[in-house]
Amino acid sequence: GDSVTQMEGPVTLSEEAFLTINCTYTATGYPSLFWYVQYPGEGLQLLLKATKADDKGSNKGFEATYRKETTSFHLEKGSVQVSDSAVYFCALSGPGGSYIPTFGRGTSLIVHP
Amino acid sequence: DGGITQSPKYLFRKEGQNVTLSCEQNLNHDAMYWYRQDPGQGLRLIYYSQIVNDFQKGDIAEGYSVSREKKESFPLTVTSAQKNPTAFYLCASSPQTGRTSQPQHFGDGTRLSIL
Numbered sequence: 445g446d447s448v449t450q451m452e453g454p455v456t457l458s459e460e461a462f463l464t465i466n467c468t469y470t471a472t473g474y475p476s477l478f479w480y481v482q483y484p485g486e487g488l489q490l491l492l493k494a495t496k497a498d499d500k501g502s503n504k505g506f507e508a509t510y511r512k513e514t515t516s517f518h519l520e521k522g523s524v525q526v527s528d529s530a531v532y533f534c535a536l537s538g539p540g541g542s543y544i545p546t547f548g549r550g551t552s553l554i555v556h557p
Numbered sequence: 558d559g560g561i562t563q564s565p566k567y568l569f570r571k572e573g574q575n576v577t578l579s580c581e582q583n584l585n586h587d588a589m590y591w592y593r594q595d596p597g598q599g600l601r602l603i604y605y606s607q608i609v610n611d612f613q614k615g616d617i618a619e620g621y622s623v624s625r626e627k628k629e630s631f632p633l634t635v636t637s638a639q640k641n642p643t644a645f646y647l648c649a650s651s652p653q654t655g656r657t658s659q660p661q662h663f664g665d666g667t668r669l670s671i672l
Contacts, residue, residue, distance in 0.1 A: 480663075488600075490662075533599070549599035550598075
């Protein structure tokens, strides 16, 4: 079945540092890929998405590129802020596989001033 | 603004009691979902519904029940059979199931604790 693997957290960075959170997936067909963010005590919010190979999703300074050859969708940001502290989830859904999204376990990011 | 409303934000359950978590959406989405989130864990799917009056078990349905009598509503009942109900519960919705490039929209969650 489909699966998503994220790097273990927490990831701890100083403000203005470069961020990478790794995400790799296993899926049939050509799934859509998503990054969600969850702030403390809240639900998940869509951060960015990509629907086909080589697409780059971007939002709020975050970027991720759909790499079919390496089955990866790594999240990057050039300069993190304290307000970026949250849990980040990588996810995928169909087509070819299930329309029910498959989520990674989440990666906690802590940014210190 | 369209969105998903979960209530209550905090809920306490006594021994042997059933409790119901509310989830309402005004996004006109066909599909709705319930997830359970434990500290440091990812999301685990409890139930989902693609259409009114139909729903399917997810990975951890035991001890839970749902109904889908209206498109906009998908309440979750945590029954006394669920022996470890303490968790953060998230409701989500998405457009019709054929459009798999569409993301899910989430509510702000209900935190359930045992008294």
